[in-house]
Amino acid sequence: MDIFSIIGLLGGLALFLFGMNVLSDGLEKVAGGKIERILEKLTSNPLKSLVLGMGITAIIQSSSAMTVMLVGLVNSGVMKLGQSIYIIMGSNIGTTVTAWLLSLTGIESDSLFMRLLKPESFSPVVAFIGILMIMISKKQVKKDVGSIFVGFAVLMYGMDFMSTAVEPLATNSQFTSILTLFSNPVLGVLVGAIFTAIIQSSSASVGVLQALSMTGGITFASAIPIIMGQNIGTCVTAFLSSIGANKNARRVAIVHVLFNCIGTLVFLAIWSLVVAFVNIPFVNSPIDPFSIAVIHSIFNVCTTALLFPFAKLLEKASCKIIKEGKSQSELLDERLLTLPSVAAGKALETTKDMAEIAKASVFASLELLNKYDEKKASEITESEGVLDSYEDKLGTYLVKLSKCQLSDADSKNVSMLLHVITDLERIGDHADNLVGVSREMFDKQISFSHEARGELTTVAQAVSEILNITVRAFVEQDINLAKTVEPLEQVIDTIVTEIRTRHITRLQKGSCTIELGFVLTDLLTNCERISDHCSNIAVAMIEAAHGTFDTHEYLHEVKTQPDGNFATLCAAWHDKFQLK
Numbered sequence: 001m002d003i004f005s006i007i008g009l010l011g012g013l014a015l016f017l018f019g020m021n022v023l024s025d026g027l028e029k030v031a032g033g034k035i036e037r038i039l040e041k042l043t044s045n046p047l048k049s050l051v052l053g054m055g056i057t058a059i060i061q062s063s064s065a066m067t068v069m070l071v072g073l074v075n076s077g078v079m080k081l082g083q084s085i086y087i088i089m090g091s092n093i094g095t096t097v098t099a100w101l102l103s104l105t106g107i108e109s110d111s112l113f114m115r116l117l118k119p120e121s122f123s124p125v126v127a128f129i130g131i132l133m134i135m136i137s138k139k140q141v142k143k144d145v146g147s148i149f150v151g152f153a154v155l156m157y158g159m160d161f162m163s164t165a166v167e168p169l170a171t172n173s174q175f176t177s178i179l180t181l182f183s184n185p186v187l188g189v190l191v192g193a194i195f196t197a198i199i200q201s202s203s204a205s206v207g208v209l210q211a212l213s214m215t216g217g218i219t220f221a222s223a224i225p226i227i228m229g230q231n232i233g234t235c236v237t238a239f240l241s242s243i244g245a246n247k248n249a250r251r252v253a254i255v256h257v258l259f260n261c262i263g264t265l266v267f268l269a270i271w272s273l274v275v276a277f278v279n280i281p282f283v284n285s286p287i288d289p290f291s292i293a294v295i296h297s298i299f300n301v302c303t304t305a306l307l308f309p310f311a312k313l314l315e316k317a318s319c320k321i322i323k324e325g326k327s328q329s330e331l332l333d334e335r336l337l338t339l340p341s342v343a344a345g346k347a348l349e350t351t352k353d354m355a356e357i358a359k360a361s362v363f364a365s366l367e368l369l370n371k372y373d374e375k376k377a378s379e380i381t382e383s384e385g386v387l388d389s390y391e392d393k394l395g396t397y398l399v400k401l402s403k404c405q406l407s408d409a410d411s412k413n414v415s416m417l418l419h420v421i422t423d424l425e426r427i428g429d430h431a432d433n434l435v436g437v438s439r440e441m442f443d444k445q446i447s448f449s450h451e452a453r454g455e456l457t458t459v460a461q462a463v464s465e466i467l468n469i470t471v472r473a474f475v476e477q478d479i480n481l482a483k484t485v486e487p488l489e490q491v492i493d494t495i496v497t498e499i500r501t502r503h504i505t506r507l508q509k510g511s512c513t514i515e516l517g518f519v520l521t522d523l524l525t526n527c528e529r530i531s532d533h534c535s536n537i538a539v540a541m542i543e544a545a546h547g548t549f550d551t552h553e554y555l556h557e558v559k560t561q562p563d564g565n566f567a568t569l570c571a572a573w574h575d576k577f578q579l580k
Helices: 003-031 034-040 046-060 063-075 081-094 097-106 112-116 119-136 140-165 167-171 173-181 185-199 202-213 220-233 235-241 247-277 289-321 334-338 340-368 374-402 408-444 450-476 485-509 514-546 551-559 565-576
Strands: none
Touching (some): 063 081, 081 247, 081 289, 202 220, 220 247, 247 289, 408 514
């Protein structure tokens, strides 16, 4: 094997890994936020969790990525440790799909149909279709499907490159003598584990082994321990990702390591005993890519079957290794950025939580206007600090997420969320401002007239209504409901203007004081600002659905609609919140 063969092998491996990355990204984009939603709705049924792990890993083509995602989900409190164990088991089976696809490279037949199944025959067609979809399609989903096709074709070309590069090794006596060392089970496991840990992909490691098997120099005795070791090596990625996570998240990585190590030790012992005491004819026979795929699947299925009943024991063992103690869930986990659609889904759910906190703060602050309570006032102020923290962390997270490869839908959602979190934080500020108004009235023992109190009750009810509708529309992602927000915001502006006019009239008559006027102005200004931010949130949702964020253009367009729908809604809200 000369220098050019080594260069070819490295180039083939590079293409293989790049193709797998493109394929995985494309599949994950097409799946969108469905992965995260499915995981969140996961039941405690172990069998369903197992199948779920198999399915998702088959989609994203990486058990390592799946485990990293689980570390992130457990760390952020979305999932419990016990739920993740069965998914890990399923992911080990799901990752064998790649080996079956790569086994097609080993097909040898003169049959036209069988030759068409060889990657070198259909990969150019798949690549051409993929490029056409990327270049011609206007819809992002079709472009993502095109990426899947191109990634698959590149992956197969990389495999073919590696197979061609190692062909000279078939007649190399030195290479053959090195391979005989791998028949030592322990050494084989170490080689498989170390190589897989370096390239951080068991699928790629199995692919390299399949390419080498085409030289005819690798026997069943050498390959089987290496396959077992590859499952241990793939744990490195998840283990590294768990550094800095909370205790339960680190336990996910520990469970992954325990699962693969126990499976390897048990079946390595069984294999060694069988080879030592049973005469198996094919042990020293050359292995082919198809046989590697079969063994890879059998090993992972058997390991899962063996340890499935002992999932609780694995959980207890991980808790013994990572001792119990104070452990807090992170608001957002950057590990989820490895799967952008999942990260986008988590950011949306976190923003929904933020919206509920903002709504509760405003409702509580409006109640203080009637009956001041220092304890509740302090809680609202604390909530304002929590909202500040949400905005800081979400803002940082969303900026990082926006730099990832996102689907068209996720990209629009990220842009929308960047708009929304600012408005939610400002709503919290205004709730805290209302607390200040209530405290001033309580400290100075001042109160409004009966007429003014009636007017303030109306504006408070309108603000509560617009906030309730806005948060509900955002949480449910209901665009039609969001369209009812702007007309109510217009009515609130009208109500505020009318109350100010009435106040001036009372002031002129001497039935109100300048001091109360300042308090009233502060109160009305904050109520008006809250409704403005609600309008901004609703508009951001609507514009995200249309793919643009020109607020002024949208507002002008909606107010001048020829169908008169905006005016009708305004009239309806005006009737409901009419000043007496």
